[in-house]
Amino acid sequence: MTTHANHPYHLVEKSPWPLTASLGALLMVSGLAKWFHLFDPSLFIIGLVSTMISSYQWWRDIARESTLQGLHTIKVMAGLRWGMILFIVSEILFFFSFFWAFFHSSLTATFDLGGIWPPCGILTFNPFQVPLLNTAILLASGVSVTWAHHATLEKTYTESNQGLLLTIILGIYFTAIQAMEYSEASFSIADSVYGSTFFVATGFHGLHVIIGTTFLSVCLFRTYKAHFSSNHHFGLEAAIWYWHFVDVVWLFLFVSIYWWGSCIL
Numbered sequence: 001m002t003t004h005a006n007h008p009y010h011l012v013e014k015s016p017w018p019l020t021a022s023l024g025a026l027l028m029v030s031g032l033a034k035w036f037h038l039f040d041p042s043l044f045i046i047g048l049v050s051t052m053i054s055s056y057q058w059w060r061d062i063a064r065e066s067t068l069q070g071l072h073t074i075k076v077m078a079g080l081r082w083g084m085i086l087f088i089v090s091e092i093l094f095f096f097s098f099f100w101a102f103f104h105s106s107l108t109a110t111f112d113l114g115g116i117w118p119p120c121g122i123l124t125f126n127p128f129q130v131p132l133l134n135t136a137i138l139l140a141s142g143v144s145v146t147w148a149h150h151a152t153l154e155k156t157y158t159e160s161n162q163g164l165l166l167t168i169i170l171g172i173y174f175t176a177i178q179a180m181e182y183s184e185a186s187f188s189i190a191d192s193v194y195g196s197t198f199f200v201a202t203g204f205h206g207l208h209v210i211i212g213t214t215f216l217s218v219c220l221f222r223t224y225k226a227h228f229s230s231n232h233h234f235g236l237e238a239a240i241w242y243w244h245f246v247d248v249v250w251l252f253l254f255v256s257i258y259w260w261g262s263c264i265l
Contacts, residue, residue, distance in 0.1 A: 008075035010065070017058035024051030059218060066235065067227045077234050084238045088245050091208075095249055098201040099256060105193045106261060117261070122194050123186040124262035130181050131258040134174055135250065141170035142247045145216070149240050155230050157223060164220040167243070171213035178206050198257060205249055212246050215239040 024047050031044025066072035072080070106117040118124050125131060148163025182199075189199040219236045222228060228236055 008073050009079075010071045010073070010076045012065075015058070015061065017054050017061070021051055021054040021058065024048075024054055027051075063222060063227060063235070066232075067222075072232075072234070077232075080234055080238070084241060088241060091245060095201070095204070095252075098197060098204070099252065101193075102197040102201065102257060102261065105197065118194050119192045122191060125181070125185070125258060127254065127258040127262055130177060131254055134177055134181075135254050137170050137174045137177070138247050138250050141167045141174070142244060144170065145240050145243050149236065152223070152228055152233050152236060153230050157226070157228075160223055160228075161220060164216055164223060168213055168216050168220060171209055171216070175206060175209055175213070178202070178209075194261075198261075201257060202253060205246070205253055208246050208249070212239070212243045215242055 027047025028044055028051060029047075031041065031047045034043050035041045109115055109117045109119070144163045144166040146163075148160045148167065151157070151159035151163055187195045187198075189195050216239050219228075219239045222235060
């Protein structure tokens with residue numbers, strides 16, 4: 001029997017990480033429900049830790065396959081690109097449902113909401129204060145991550161590290177400011193449909209910022225370890241695509257929820 005592959009594709013080895021990551025996600029969702037109803041976050045923490053461990057191990061194996069074993073050929077990378085594109089499309093549809101709920105409620109404000117939008121009793125954020133600052137931070141991070149990409153293409157890896165580090169710092173800064181904004185909000189997720197749509201939409205975006213920051217942190221580590229070259233750096237490319245998606249979603253959130261949604265209709 002020969003071990004030579006007669007195809008350009010990569011057939012992955014058996015791995016436990018998809019199963020353990022799925023179980024971790026199940027524990028996280030169940031733990032959230034338990035946390036909300038019983039005020040006990042223990043199950044959620046167990047699910048979060050198990051998901052993080054599985055993600056680390058899974059990411060490590062993929063890095064080994066692509067960098068050390070040379071299994072990610074041009075054909076394999078093309079498939080990975082299409083996979084990432086379809087994943088981002090699914091994320092766009094995910095956020096589309098939140099925008100649909102927001103516009104459906106705001107354009108047809110019912111009697112229960114006082115017939116106006118924002119609903120009676122809701123004191124909204126000034127869009128030209130903290131939200132505008134967060135917009136500037138994310139736009140600046142989009143510039144720095146593009147700088148890191150072009151530096152990789154031009155084989156100036158020191159500049160690539162600097163661009164990624166700056167982007168990560170801006171992502172952490174954005175998350176800290178959003179946490180401060182939440183702590184100072186005059187309304188909660190339980191305050192009518194406005195509170196629900198606001199915190200669900202901006203909260204999930206904040207979660208995506210944290211995930212994107214983690215993604216870029218892994219890429220910074222791999223860039224430091226010389227895992228990427230000018231023509232073989234799809235891991236970095238995928239992280240940059242994801243970060244630009246996060247930037248664009250925030251622009252829609254800022255314009256629709258913070259700016260337009262704060263006006264009395």
